[in-house]
Amino acid sequence: MAGSKPFFRRKLLPGFGLSLGITLFYLSAVVLIPLSMLFVKSFDLSAAAYWQIISSDRVLAAFRVSFMSAGISAVINAVFGFLIAWVQIRYQYPGRRIVDAMIDLPFALPTSVAGISLTAAFSVTGILGFWLDKIGVRVAYTSLGIIVAMTFVGLPFVIRTLEPVMQQLGKDYEEAGTILGGNRWQVFTRVIFPLLLPATMTGAAMAFARALGEYGSVIFIAGNMPYKTEIVPLLIISKLEQFDYSAATAIAVTMLGLSFLVLLMINVLQGWQRRRVTSL
Amino acid sequence: MSSIRVKTFVLWVLMGSLFWGCLEAKSVELLNVSYDPTRELYKEVNAAFAKSWKAKTGDDVTIKQSHGGSGKQARAVIDGLEADVVTLALAYDVDAISQQARLLPKNWISALPHNSAPYTSTIVFLVRKGNPKKIRDWADLVKPGVGIITPNPKTSGGARWNYFAAWVYALEKFKSPAKAQAFLGALFKNVPVLDSGARGATTTFVERGMGDVLLAWENEALLVTQTIGKGRFEVVYPSVSILAEPSVALVQKNAAKHRTEKEAKAYLQFLYSPAGQAIAVKHFFRPVDADALKAAAKWFPKLKLVTIDQSFGGWQTAQKMHFADGGTFDKIYGGK
Amino acid sequence: MKWGLMGIALAFLAVFLMTPLVVLLYNAFHEGWRVYQMAVLDPETIAAVKLTLFAVICAVPLNMIFGLAAAWAITKFDFPFKNFLITLIDLPFTVSPVIAGMIFVLLFGARSSLGAWMIAHGWKIIYDVPGIVLATIFVTFPFVARELIPLMHAQGTEQEEAALTLGANGWQIFTRITLPNIRWGLLYGVILCTARCLGEFGAVSVVSGHIRGMTNTVSLQVEILYNEYQFSGAFAVASLLVFGACLTLLLKLYVEKKMHYGKGSI
Numbered sequence: 001m002a003g004s005k006p007f008f009r010r011k012l013l014p015g016f017g018l019s020l021g022i023t024l025f026y027l028s029a030v031v032l033i034p035l036s037m038l039f040v041k042s043f044d045l046s047a048a049a050y051w052q053i054i055s056s057d058r059v060l061a062a063f064r065v066s067f068m069s070a071g072i073s074a075v076i077n078a079v080f081g082f083l084i085a086w087v088q089i090r091y092q093y094p095g096r097r098i099v100d101a102m103i104d105l106p107f108a109l110p111t112s113v114a115g116i117s118l119t120a121a122f123s124v125t126g127i128l129g130f131w132l133d134k135i136g137v138r139v140a141y142t143s144l145g146i147i148v149a150m151t152f153v154g155l156p157f158v159i160r161t162l163e164p165v166m167q168q169l170g171k172d173y174e175e176a177g178t179i180l181g182g183n184r185w186q187v188f189t190r191v192i193f194p195l196l197l198p199a200t201m202t203g204a205a206m207a208f209a210r211a212l213g214e215y216g217s218v219i220f221i222a223g224n225m226p227y228k229t230e231i232v233p234l235l236i237i238s239k240l241e242q243f244d245y246s247a248a249t250a251i252a253v254t255m256l257g258l259s260f261l262v263l264l265m266i267n268v269l270q271g272w273q274r275r276r277v278t279s280l
Numbered sequence: 281m282s283s284i285r286v287k288t289f290v291l292w293v294l295m296g297s298l299f300w301g302c303l304e305a306k307s308v309e310l311l312n313v314s315y316d317p318t319r320e321l322y323k324e325v326n327a328a329f330a331k332s333w334k335a336k337t338g339d340d341v342t343i344k345q346s347h348g349g350s351g352k353q354a355r356a357v358i359d360g361l362e363a364d365v366v367t368l369a370l371a372y373d374v375d376a377i378s379q380q381a382r383l384l385p386k387n388w389i390s391a392l393p394h395n396s397a398p399y400t401s402t403i404v405f406l407v408r409k410g411n412p413k414k415i416r417d418w419a420d421l422v423k424p425g426v427g428i429i430t431p432n433p434k435t436s437g438g439a440r441w442n443y444f445a446a447w448v449y450a451l452e453k454f455k456s457p458a459k460a461q462a463f464l465g466a467l468f469k470n471v472p473v474l475d476s477g478a479r480g481a482t483t484t485f486v487e488r489g490m491g492d493v494l495l496a497w498e499n500e501a502l503l504v505t506q507t508i509g510k511g512r513f514e515v516v517y518p519s520v521s522i523l524a525e526p527s528v529a530l531v532q533k534n535a536a537k538h539r540t541e542k543e544a545k546a547y548l549q550f551l552y553s554p555a556g557q558a559i560a561v562k563h564f565f566r567p568v569d570a571d572a573l574k575a576a577a578k579w580f581p582k583l584k585l586v587t588i589d590q591s592f593g594g595w596q597t598a599q600k601m602h603f604a605d606g607g608t609f610d611k612i613y614g615g616k
Numbered sequence: 617m618k619w620g621l622m623g624i625a626l627a628f629l630a631v632f633l634m635t636p637l638v639v640l641l642y643n644a645f646h647e648g649w650r651v652y653q654m655a656v657l658d659p660e661t662i663a664a665v666k667l668t669l670f671a672v673i674c675a676v677p678l679n680m681i682f683g684l685a686a687a688w689a690i691t692k693f694d695f696p697f698k699n700f701l702i703t704l705i706d707l708p709f710t711v712s713p714v715i716a717g718m719i720f721v722l723l724f725g726a727r728s729s730l731g732a733w734m735i736a737h738g739w740k741i742i743y744d745v746p747g748i749v750l751a752t753i754f755v756t757f758p759f760v761a762r763e764l765i766p767l768m769h770a771q772g773t774e775q776e777e778a779a780l781t782l783g784a785n786g787w788q789i790f791t792r793i794t795l796p797n798i799r800w801g802l803l804y805g806v807i808l809c810t811a812r813c814l815g816e817f818g819a820v821s822v823v824s825g826h827i828r829g830m831t832n833t834v835s836l837q838v839e840i841l842y843n844e845y846q847f848s849g850a851f852a853v854a855s856l857l858v859f860g861a862c863l864t865l866l867l868k869l870y871v872e873k874k875m876h877y878g879k880g881s882i
Binding site: 012013014015016018019020022023026027030031032033034035037038041080083084086087088091093097099100101102103104105106107108109110111112113114116117118120121126127128148151152155206209210212213214215216232233236237240245248249252255256259260262263264266267 | 618621622624625626628629631632633634635636637638639640643678681682684685686688689690692693695699701702703704705706707708709710711712713714715718719720722723727728750753754757773776777780785786789790808811812814815816817818821822834835838839842850851854857858860861862864865866868869
Binding site for chain 3: 311316319320344345346347348356358359360361362380381477479480482483486487507508
């Protein structure tokens with residue numbers, strides 16, 4: 001933390017041992033010890049066996065499907081999330097507060113329910129799917145379906161990360177930019193966008209991480225075809241159900257490592273964002 | 281303010297424990313861990329058995345019921361779900377419990393009559409009304425433009441029966457495993473969605489309008505034509521199919537631990553009794569009792585049925601050859 | 617410009633948020649009020665609601681205490697590896713729910729030695745209520761802490777230090793200074809945590825065992841009804857969760873309003 005106050009003053013407050021103790025104990029008991037089980041189990045496998053599982057065609061294809069779809073949905077969420085956040089912060093319109101409350105819906109709605117509803121809406125018998133089918137677009141049971149489900153679950157992240165930053169930004173910068181002779185587009189691309197970029201990317205990275213692990217909603221709307229529409233979490237479950245624990249653990253450990261990397265990236269991005277904002 | 285919050289919190293916890301207390305029952309309890317398409321069947325069996333047990337012994341017995349994909353349920357029992365009895369889609373899954381967790385003896389299948397299968401079923405085709413794609417037999421499935429809905433054989437017990445039924449047909453027709461594999465390759469090319477369980481596949485076909493034919497358990501197909509999809513679908517019987525024997529077994533170690541062996545055994549026996557067989561018929565399972573089958577002949581047309589033991593040399597060999605990693609099924613999907 | 621942007625934004629939200637919601641509510645009620653009532657008042661549904669609430673009652677206070685402790689340690693003191701600790705706290709956020717369920721099966725399942733020992737001594741964790749509670753806690757673990765850390769960081773430590781020089785002890789500082797300052801942020805975190813608890817599916821599905829009326833949460837009950845071809849019933853029970861979510865989100869709206877006032881008064 002880039003604390004601006006002298007170091008020693010922070011030590012004055014009581015409760016350091018207690019609060020850190022509770023934190024570390026609870027963190028270990030609930031998160032770290034269970035997660036470490038995964039690593040312990042994966043040590044049962046030799047490096048060669050691990051590699052054989054991970055590098056098999058079907059597993060690689062599942063990783064490709066998961067990463068591609070999560071990536072695309074993150075980009076969609078970045079673009080539209082930016083737009084929605086902008087509209088929500090800058091414009092007043094009737095129903096704005098209701099829209100604001102609804103943005104958190106994907107957070108609270110059970111993913112299975114979301115999956116069932118999206119499938120019902122986007123299948124050829126559904127209200128959207130029927131019309132999309134007329135123009136030759138099939139969403140349910142294709143790769144598009146996966147992207148739709150992932151976009152749904154990742155929707156709140158970009159918006160919720162951007163909103164406070166946009167609020168802080170205010171209109172001063174734009175006005176300053178306009179006074180200095182820039183047109184609106186220039187002001188946006190040269191002044192506002194660079195300031196908002198770190199927050200957008202943080203939100204998109206979080207949406208990406210969430211989409212990558214998503215299971216409940218995707219399995220309903222994806223066709224679950226090996227090599228085409230099979231995502232990694234489904235493959236883990238399917239390995240488990242074939243009593244193949246070692247393969248399931250190997251894939252899960254890889255997945256865990258990757259999500260940890262994404263998380264580290266998010267933290268770096270957040271540091272960048274803090275510097276941007278505090279340097280305002 | 282904070283003291284009010286503390287009180288509210290205590291109240292919540294008390295209410296929570298109270299809720300919990302209400303859920304604990306006070307009689308003998310059995311846990312039956314079963315697969316997906318038996319939901320309606322066991323709902324009725326459980327009530328009927330409890331009644332007959334009460335009449336016979338005066339004891340109360342409650343049957344707790346769990347459903348899911350057959351493989352998933354077997355894994356749950358292996359990992360510690362304390363089932364007294366399992367009623368799964370295929371013998372292989374019960375074998376897995378016996379081998380991996382040693383909760384029941386190796387020869388469990390001979391403990392009850394008819395290979396421990398109190399009811400059987402087979403694999404049939406469910407098509408849309410009027411059979412627009414003219415699907416009569418397995419050969420019609422591989423035609424271009426036919427959409428086939430089946431769950432994933434790797435995770436669904438029912439789908440494994442589908443696969444084996446198709447294999448039986450292909451082997452009989454082409455007399456060569458390589459050609460049979462090619463036939464199944466062509467068949468699975470026509471599959472646009474692989475749900476993970478039988479029920480998911482039925483929903484995809486019936487409610488979402490995907491595909492032209494659903495490969496389904498006979499009991500599921502009849503359930504659709506008689507109830508949820510009445511008048512919108514037809515059952516087509518292929519020239520040959522497989523005799524599906526869903527296995528039931530007592531999970532000895534768990535029952536011994538719970539001291540429920542007597543009730544659990546009686547429960548499984550009940551499935552073979554006239555009352556149990558009648559309930560099976562009602563839910564479109566083929567009864568093993570010859571008289572019961574004769575009485576229900578209008579539901580269950582005769583067709584040529586082969587067993588796994590006859591044509592595949594038992595589940596273990598069949599599973600290893602077709603569904604182990606790198607087996608025939610992987611080749612079908614990998615060889616693209 | 618304004619209308620164009622607003623049009624695109626709202627159209628996007630309509631497709632992605634409103635459609636599933638409308639489909640859900642339409643299906644829940646289109647077979648009539650009686651079917652809806654029957655599905656919702658079914659004893660198994662009621663048992664599922666009770667279990668879900670029980671999981672919430674267990675998970676939320678624990679995560680709240682943890683969130684407070686973690687935020688206090690992280691924002692009031694400097695210590696090595698602090699950033700790493702923050703990353704670890706965020707970890708459950710990015711772990712796939714499927715993996716979250718799986719680790720508890722690996723840890724407490726009959727195949728692990730710990731699990732076998734516990735089962736032999738009559739301690740059932742997975743396929744029973746404790747497993748469901750654990751999975752719920754894991755999935756909602758970071759919510760309160762994430763909400764509090766930035767807030768308490770922004771507020772700094774001056775007020776607490778002033779109280780300290782005036783002779784207040786640690787508990788007094790916490791209850792009289794810190795807690796009132798962060799109360800709305802705390803409530804906001806608790807609300808999000810509750811909402812997520814209600815809806816958790818993937819992790820709970822792996823550890824539940826699906827015993828009817830016993831280890832099914834509401835989201836699992838929805839799946840069960842759906843698999844029994846009781847589509848209206850499934851959507852009816854799902855609508856309960858939607859109403860739950862709406863309620864928490866409305867509450868959130870109110871809290872946000874208060875939070876703005878709170879910020880102004882500091």
